């Protein structure tokens with residue numbers, strides 16, 4: 497990897513701004529971008545499309561090496577395909593959102609997707625921003641810069657429901673409930689739960705604009721680059 501290459505891990509619960517921040521930081525610094533949640537969503541979409549009982553961890557484990565999941569890492573046009581088909585829209589439905597925590601708690605699923613993520617990060621020319629739940633703790637524990645984003649459930653639900661408006665009609669209260677439930681499953685699972693790495697910088701984005709969060713992460717990366725020189 498080139499000398500100036502940098503690996504940035506951004507973790508946190510839903511609606512804290514991981515994807516928006518990571519895309520903007522990657523664009524600013526000419527880095528790749530990987531949305532690991534999209535990979536778990538793609539796996540979940542495939543399970544549902546193929547009639548696998550997502551509540552049965554044995555069935556999920558037995559099938560999880562079948563779909564070929566490919567992520568494109570251009571931050572200005574990230575892509576995700578399953579067996580060659582573009583699944584960027586269907587992976588965002590409420591059906592997939594409701595099932596994804598169960599599928600992603602299955603250890604065999606995590607092993608397979610973690611391997612994919614490590615390969616993508618290792619092959620990224622110039623470096624990459626990888627966002628998810630367990631990047632700083634498990635997937636890339638040696639990442640150069642680690643950030644853990646948080647925000648209050650109220651703020652996160654308001655952001656999410658504004659985003660979903662018109663598409664998948666859900667009010668703020670229902671969105672908040674679904675979000676808190678998913679956080680609990682993601683944080684409580686045995687296999688690499690949602691957690692802040694000890695050496696991650698925690699940023700509460702509740703009162704910050706997206707621009708301020710981006711600025712904060714860019715500063716952390718620039719500081720790291722200065723130290724690494």
Ligand SMILES: Nc1ncnc2c1ncn2[C@@H]1O[C@H](COP(=O)(O)OP(=O)(O)O)[C@@H](O)[C@H]1O
Pocket residue numbers: 508509510511512513514515516517655656659701704705706707709
């Ligand atoms: N700091 C912020 N202030 C206001 N809105 C934000 C902020 N960060 C993200 N958003 C908005 O909140 C929504 C969820 O952000 P997203 O980046 O998808 O979060 P995550 O990837 O953590 O789930 C998006 O509509 C995004 O534009």
Ligand SMILES: Nc1ccn([C@@H]2O[C@H](COP(=O)(O)OP(=O)(O)O)[C@@H](O)[C@H]2O)c(=O)n1
Pocket residue numbers: 509510511532533534536537596597598600601627628629630631678682
């Ligand atoms: N590194 C990751 C990323 C996502 N996930 C799982 O994938 C789900 C969807 O992630 P996401 O980032 O698309 O979720 P949103 O924050 O966009 O709602 C999470 O709720 C987790 O169950 C995970 O287990 N590990």
